[in-house]
Amino acid sequence: MATIYQVAALAGVSPATVSRVFNGRPVSDEKSKLVREAASTLAFTPNRTARSLRKQSSEVLALIIPDIENPFFTAMARGVEDRAQAAGFSVVLCNTDDDPGKEATYLQIALSENMAGVILVPASDQSDLSSIIASGRPVVTVDRTTAFDVDHVMIENEPAGASVTTALFDAGFERVACIAGPETVVTATDRARGWRHVVEARGGYDSELLLKIANYRVDGGRAAMAELLAEAETPDAVVVTNNLMGVGALQVLNEHGLTPPAFGVGVIGDLPFTTLSPGLISLVHLPTRDLGTTAVKMLVSRIAGNREPARTVLLPGELAVASVHT
Amino acid sequence: MATIYQVAALAGVSPATVSRVFNGRPVSDEKSKLVREAASTLAFTPNRTARSLRKQSSEVLALIIPDIENPFFTAMARGVEDRAQAAGFSVVLCNTDDDPGKEATYLQIALSENMAGVILVPASDQSDLSSIIASGRPVVTVDRTTAFDVDHVMIENEPAGASVTTALFDAGFERVACIAGPETVVTATDRARGWRHVVEARGGYDSELLLKIANYRVDGGRAAMAELLAEAETPDAVVVTNNLMGVGALQVLNEHGLTPPAFGVGVIGDLPFTTLSPGLISLVHLPTRDLGTTAVKMLVSRIAGNREPARTVLLPGELAVASVHT
DNA sequence: ATGAAAGCGCTAACAA
DNA sequence: TTGTTAGCGCTTTCAT
Secondary structure, eight states, rough: OOOOOHHHHHHTTHHOOOOOOOOOOOOOHHHHHHHHHHHHHHHHHHHHHHHHHHHHHHSEEEEEEOOOOOHHHHHHHHHHHHHHTTTOEEEEEEEOTTHHHHHHHHHHHHHTOOEEEEEEOOTTTOOOHHHHHHHTTOOOESSSOOOOOOEEEEEEEHHHHHHHHHHHHHHTOEEEEEOOOOTHHHHHHHHHHHHHHHHHTTTTTTTEEEEEESSSSSHHHHHHHHHHHHHSSOOOEEESSSSHHHHHHHHHHHHHHHHHSHHHHHEEEEEEEOOOOEEEEEEEEEHHHHHHHHHHHHHHHHHHHHHHHHHEEEOOOOOEEEEOOO | OOOOOHHHHHHHHHHHHHHHHHHHHHHHHHHHHHHHHHHHHHHHOOOHHHHHHHOOSSEEEEEEESOTSSSSHHHHHHHHHHHHHHTOEEEEEOOOTOHHHHHHHHHHHHTTTTTTTEEEEEEEEETTOOOHHHTTOEEEEEEESOSSEEEEEEEHHHHHHHHHHHHHHHHTTOOOEEEOOOOTTTHHHHHHHHHHHHHHTTTOGGGGGGGGOOOSHHHHHHHHHHHHEEEOOOEEEESSSSHHHHHHHHHHHHTTOOOTSSSSSESSSOTTTOOSSSSSEEEEEEOOHHHHHHHHHHHHHHHTTTOOOOOEEOOOEEEEESHHHH
């Protein structure tokens, strides 16, 4: 790899001038041309490590997510990637497995690599952001919140839970159950609250009897659905609060011969790779990609120096009665 | 962020000693203890940017893949992530969209960030690795090959295509079609070749009539399956050469009321989020995660100085007659 | 507009 | 074993 000095020597200018050319600072057309030619014959590219050491900041963003195999997060990552690239940043993808220890490690790495900023889906509401905040590096949390006062972009979870529940009652179902996520994740509890409010208004049964807490993964959805079907008074419909548990619930229903609309199913989140026979279910489409692009937008504004108080952006889900081919 | 000098001052030693402590080089127990205490009170973490500039190499690997939303690649990424982390490396995830231009950009960034090595799923067999090879940075290609002589880890694609085709004939199907991927991707053509050989041996029909080329995505699978069903002499079974096209094909079959085993379906690749009614299809399970871990293993050995000639590792697929709940 | 020179934080010769 | 020092490649004052 050629250095700025070699380019400078070949072009007959100083290293500072070469630097200026590559940073868009004023340089005479004549010298600028010389530098460009020299750079091109030497196949010069600025060394980002050196630049980042000198500037105390790199053109890299950390994206820290719980599960890279969950389509929800990959769609989000896709949004982050696209927008970041457009803004001139690369993205380091870090997988925490919902493990606070791994999360802490990655936050530490983000700091010691001088990364420009962090986009974080917190492993839990207990995630510790104190050191990254103390360092002054901008952080945006996505999809979940913590106790820390940072920018975040969220989905309107309670309305999502309420609207899909309402849709099921409107379709004639009478005992709408709910499979909710872990209690340490606000996203999960908010969606369940939306369901509960509607049940209390329209259900005429004790909502607690038809609420199951599961782990946000396919197996959690399977287990919870199986439990619901084993209840003394079974439900005739279910609201599932995330995509993966939705897959698990649909699998179990299919195994019992209960395909929608024989049994009502409402899922909050998209099911990108399903192969269901065309049956209708209620689905809340979540603007996952927008979650990512919005986060980058906010983060980049902070990197550029924005010092406003922490902002919250709420993105609405979109109710769709749909066949599962989405 | 504290520096090595501040730690040295507090501990009453030289910066070099601090560096030695953090790099496991011999230091007396006494000074070592002083340094550790000082480091801990200052919350010191070595600045990776500076280290990487000095060492001309960082503890970061580039993982360049065509589509972060494809479960095949995310499972692979998961393997890469896990193993890399265990070996002390972080992973930068780069999405190319099968675009050679984006791919070239990311390869360039990997170089100018002094990344320790690159794991690449080439966008096509025309991908240009010359500059990265010239730089001496190790590269491992995964799942696909290029014209360049580098380490690669592949799946045994032709046997995978052959075994799933054989399974369908053995199950009594007589006209087994194939939905293959783009001709610029060896993986796709190899799998199709496996299918063709078996058809020529056992089919008694012109294989070319039942071969469709598609784009490796869900919509490609849908389009190809629809074409096949519109043929004058329709097939009674199909081999689909990747997971996403498999999803598309199954969707179209379901829409036509042709669920397996009424129509034979063999898919090469796993279908992680399907919700099919329990029907039997033939599936070649691919060791996706192993693809990733193996690639890291090879790359790390190169980073450590291994100078053997380029190696090829072949991982076998595993035929499974399975319900789609995998 | 341009050049000289310092320094970002670290590691690795070299000396002691 | 330990300290001194140079320098990785770049950006950025400060002069000119």
